[in-house]
Amino acid sequence: MNTDLEEQEDELLALQSIFDSEEFVRDESKSAGEIRVSVELPADFNVVLKEGDSLRQYEISFLPPLLLTFDLPQDYPSSSPPSFTLTCSWLTHPQFISYLLLQLHALGVQLTDLYQATRGAVVLFSWVQFLREDALKFLDIHSVLELPSDEHNTELCDQDKDSATLSEPNNIEHTPTSEPTDDQHCDVSDPCEPHLPGSSSQVQENPSTSDGISTDSQGACALDSHQQTQTRDSSPNKHQTSDLSITPSQALMSQILLYNAAQKQKLFTTTLFDCGVCFMSWLGSECVQLFQCGHIFCKPCLGKFCKVQIKEGNVRGVTCPEADCGGSPTPAQVRSLVGEELFSRYDRLLLQSTLDHMADVTYCPRNSCGSAVIVDTSSTAAMCSVCNFAFCVKCKKTYHGAQDCHTMKTEKEDIIPQRGYASLPQSKEGLKAVWDDYSSASKERKRILERRYGRDVMQGTLTMWLSDDWITDNCKHCPHCFCKIQKISGCNVMTCTRCHQLFCWACLTRLEKYGSDHFQSSDCVHYPLDFAYRA
Structure with missing residues (x-):
């Protein structure tokens, strides 16, 4: 014993x-x-x-x-x-x-x-x-x-x-x-x-x-209780459940999945991993694994990377640091890496960027408002739900009905001049000539023009009108986010600097990739004549 x-x-x-x-x-x-x-x-x-x-x-x-x-x-x-x-x-x-x-x-x-x-x-x-x-x-x-x-x-x-x-x-x-x-x-x-x-x-x-075989009196009592329970629960509504409840099988599945996730996390925290940025070995408790791609980085390296991108306003750049990887950290991971203050900025800029990528969203042109506005793509009219300002989607001015945006601009230029001053020319060529004279003139000549048209007009209003005209004549709107874009040189495949949408400069068709067959199936040319000549 x-x-x-x-x-x-x-x-x-x-x-x-x-x-x-x-x-x-x-x-x-x-x-x-x-x-x-x-x-x-x-x-x-x-x-x-x-x-x-x-x-x-x-x-x-x-x-x-x-x-x-x-x-x-x-x-x-x-x-x-x-x-x-x-x-x-x-x-x-x-x-x-x-x-x-x-x-x-x-x-x-x-x-x-x-x-x-x-x-x-x-x-x-x-x-x-x-x-x-x-x-x-x-x-x-x-x-x-x-x-x-x-x-x-x-x-x-x-x-x-x-x-x-x-x-x-x-x-x-x-x-x-x-x-x-x-x-x-x-x-x-x-x-x-x-x-x-x-x-x-x-x-x-x-x-x-x-x-021999012993007699189990407790088993007989359990059987009686079992039969009584069956009789008591034999109503037809016994197995009916509400939409918010889960079945026993679903509960068992949830139990298995939760346990599996907890054990995998426990194993991860006690395992050594090589950071993909600094290439040093870290315990999993000091690392972050991106769920989309599975790449692992230490918290200091990934945190610094995310902070730089957020401070620069490039929230679309808060992605996996691995080259040619499309994964990204979850918002919860970003919050734990950068802190509440930077995460608040990240959250706000991410919402702004998401709205910019939506083709049916524009912004109220009033400087005091700037709220997002959902527009009807079949109409040029839009109304801000915050300040109730009705404006034209194309020119971002007060809504002018069926009149052309350029016509409305010309009419706006024909304003009553300031008291004691002459009116500016109504044509673009006349305005350009006045500005060329003023910008290249001597101090005496500038004072003469300012006495004629007004100093505020020459230094402010005139330059603003000329800038608007130049933008209208030389820029086009991105077909995705409507950002104004100028083409300086190169081929007709353009990339929007705001939403990174590829499109054709000639017809503003959205392109899926750079090597699109759009130029083989349409009248648009990939390389314009001036580009081919310079090449």
């Missing part, structure tokens, strides 16, 4: 040294405890849930652990195996819910057989190794774990109700042929009942030194 107790103590101390506190918990008051066993999954392991015609499939790397709760009898390991309970939340079968009993029962029998094969030796570590490395193969689960649909579970529950009076589904007794005799009980909850996300199925092995 003393030898058994010494071996038990040595085994428990060895388990404490092998497993951490999250994996192994010992009951110091007696020779008992619990072990959480994470099964090893093969590559490309998937969890599948069928719901009607839809199929939800996720690739995972971790499943919630099996919980092995044990209690060592005084004559273990020389004569008796440990008394144990095996708990699992995901061990189900897509066709026969009763097959769950066989799966859990088979695992329990296998653990007992492992003890029988090594009679007289400690066995807990061998059990853990079997559950971790061979449990899935033993249960014939290879690369897919298929969760049962709730509709199928309902049908199986109805079948179980019909046979409830003939058998006891909550208790299965097994008597091994080898000595000593063990009464093994498999306990699963009623599959018809709703479960919480943490609900589980249990197999409990209670070794007994008596011969």
Whole structure:
């Protein structure tokens, strides 16, 4: 007896040294405890849930652990195996819910057989190794774990109700042929009942030194309670759920996905990675992984990169620093890297940039407003919803109806001159001649022109009108964001400096890529004559 107790103590101390506190918990008051066993999954392991015609499939790397709760009898390991309970939340079968009993029962029998094969030796570590490395193969689960649909579970529950009076589904007794005799009980909850996300199925092995099959009075009481519950819940509305509730299968899927994400994050924080910018090794807890592309950078490098882009106003440049990569950090990652102040600027500029990329959005031309305005592309009229200013989308002046924007500009130029001063010429050529005379004149000549037309007109209004005319004559609007663009030289493939949209300068057609076949299928030419001549 003393030898058994010494071996038990040595085994428990060895388990404490092998497993951490999250994996192994010992009951110091007696020779008992619990072990959480994470099964090893093969590559490309998937969890599948069928719901009607839809199929939800996720690739995972971790499943919630099996919980092995044990209690060592005084004559273990020389004569008796440990008394144990095996708990699992995901061990189900897509066709026969009763097959769950066989799966859990088979695992329990296998653990007992492992003890029988090594009679007289400690066995807990061998059990853990079997559950971790061979449990899935033993249960014939290879690369897919298929969760049962709730509709199928309902049908199986109805079948179980019909046979409830003939058998006891909550208790299965097994008597091994080898000595000593063990009464093994498999306990699963009623599959018809709703479960919480943490609900589980249990197999409990209670070794007994008596011969024969013992009577389980608690099992009979559980059966009566089970039948009463079925009768009480047999109303047709039992399985109806609201739109905001989730089914037990969906809850189980969520539990598996959340556990998988938590374990992957835990593994990430304790692993060394090489930063793609400074090429130094960092722990994952000091790194950021971009979800879109998977590239990993240390927080200092990625933080500095994002801060520079935001300070320069280039929010579209807050992307993956890796060359030719289209990934980008999430807003939550940007916030953690740059702080609240810069993130507020980033959020505001990102919204502004997004609006700039929308073809049906323009801005109120009033300097005191500048609010975004949604326009009807079939009309040139727009009205600001903030200040109620009606304006022309093309010239950004007060809405002038069906009149041409250029005509309205000419009429505006014909204003009443300041008192005591002469009127400016009405034509563009006359205005240009007055400006050329003024800009190249001597101080005396400038004073004469200022006395004739007014100093404010010569230094302010005239230059503004000439600038507007020059922009109108020499610039075109981007077909995507309507930004005014001037073409200095080069081919007819233009890139908007604001929204980076490619378009044809000749006809303002949007281009998908630089090597577009637009110039082969239209009258537009890729290289204008003046460009070809200079080349």
